[in-house]
Amino acid sequence: xxxxxxxxxxLTLPMVPDIEIAAARAAGNLGREMGMSVEDVDEMAHAxxxxxxxxxxxxxxxxxxIYLRFRGTSPDVQTLKVxxxxxDNGQGFNLDEARLRRRGSSNNGPKKRGWGLQIMEAHxxxxxxxxGDKGTTVRMVKYGEKKL
Amino acid sequence: xxxxxxxAVERRGDxxxxxxxxxxxxxxxxxxxxxxxxxxxxxxxxxLLNLKETKIVNSIGISILIEIIEKMxxxxxxxxxxxxxxxxxxxxxxxxxxxxxxxxxxxxxAIKDLGLQKS
Numbered sequence: 414x415x416x417x418x419x420x421x422x423x424l425t426l427p428m429v430p431d432i433e434i435a436a437a438r439a440a441g442n443l444g445r446e447m448g449m450s451v452e453d454v455d456e457m458a459h460a461x462x463x464x465x466x467x468x469x470x471x472x473x474x475x476x477x478x479i480y481l482r483f484r485g486t487s488p489d490v491q492t493l494k495v496x497x498x499x500x501d502n503g504q505g506f507n508l509d510e511a512r513l514r515r516r517g518s519s520n521n522g523p524k525k526r527g528w529g530l531q532i533m534e535a536h537x538x539x540x541x542x543x544x545g546d547k548g549t550t551v552r553m554v555k556y557g558e559k560k561l
Numbered sequence: 562x563x564x565x566x567x568x569a570v571e572r573r574g575d576x577x578x579x580x581x582x583x584x585x586x587x588x589x590x591x592x593x594x595x596x597x598x599x600x601x602x603x604x605x606x607x608x609l610l611n612l613k614e615t616k617i618v619n620s621i622g623i624s625i626l627i628e629i630i631e632k633m634x635x636x637x638x639x640x641x642x643x644x645x646x647x648x649x650x651x652x653x654x655x656x657x658x659x660x661x662x663x664x665x666x667x668x669x670x671a672i673k674d675l676g677l678q679k680s
Contacts, residue, residue: 434564434584437617455616455648462619528620528656535655536648 420446420485426465428477433465436481440497447485447493449557456536457495457555463529464499464551472503472549493557498550505544564617566592570600573677576607578668582614590625597629597640606638607675611668613644623656630661639663643671 424439426432437458444454461481468479480500488494514527534540539554566589569580577600579593597608610626633640643665645653653659665671 430588431564431584431586433619434617452647455646456651458617459619459648459652462617466619466621526620526624528623532620532652532655535651 420483422483424481424483426479426481428469428472428474428479432469432479433462436465436479436499437461439481440483440495443483443485444495444555444557447487447495447557448560449493449495449555453555453557457497457553460533460536460540460553460555461497461499463532464497464553467529467551468499468501468503468549471506472501474501474503474548476502478502487559491559493559495555495557497553497555499553500548500550502548505546505549508542508544565589566615568592568596570596572605573672573679575605576609576675576677577605578609578611578672578677580611580614585612585615585618585622585626587619587621587625590622594625594629598632601632601636601638606636607677608633608638608640609668609671609675609677610640610642611644611671612642612646612649613668615649616646618649618652620652620656623652623658627656627658627661630658634661639675641665641671641675643668 420443422439422443426435440461441454441458444457465479482498484496486494511530533553537553538556541552543550564584566581566583566585571578579596583589630640641663644667645664650664
């Protein structure tokens with residue numbers, strides 16, 4: 414069987430309130446076009462929302478832009494794969510500190526903020542973060558099952 | 562954007578059902594909180610949030626829902642959620658919200674369990 418052609422898309426979005434919805438819709442459209450299940454598409458959309466919010470809230474970048482790249486492939490006859498790269502040109506952050514912070518919780522009840530990374534990891538199959546003083550890129554992968 | 566949250570309220574005895582439609586972000590979460598606190602001040606002790614028309618949430622919006630749960634608990638009230646999408650329910654579980662509030666598959670079972678009678 415001929416492998417499904419790659420589907421790619423790039424977006425540059427301004428860091429304005431609720432712009433994460435545009436990014437989530439783009440991810441969702443690609444996932445649906447690839448034939449992913451509703452739940453897989455929905456999980457990917459929620460992960461993209463969190464990644465964009467982190468970029469908007471914490472990157473402190475001068476250009477106030479989020480750069481997104483989406484790539485949908487079909488690595489074999491049964492599998493669908495959507496990769497998403499979410500990049501900002503901000504000041505980066507200390508990933509180890511962020512991971513430590515997320516383990517901390519208040520003694521007075523549930524921890525309220527700082528769940529973005531955990532939500533991304535729970536909803537996606539792979540999450541990789543590269544960060545430095547020139548910016549941050551979050552690469553996330555969602556696999557789905559192809560309907561035969 | 563067009564996913565701005567819309568809220569509708571139905572009073573049921575000393576409780577109320579809040580119906581959400583749209584994105585629960587910081588603004589939507591604050592709107593739910595404000596409406597919930599108004600209802601608390603008006604004597605409501607049990608709240609049910611029906612999220613049937615909400616397909617996307619973010620962690621900031623959920624953090625505000627956690628604040629509402631805490632306030633309800635402080636005042637001896639109860640808060641429940643119903644009609645969540647599987648992904649929203651999973652997100653609630655991740656953030657620990659499910660430990661502090663009841664989650665129901667549908668409105669009928671929520672109303673029965675929470676004792677929300679029609680006024």
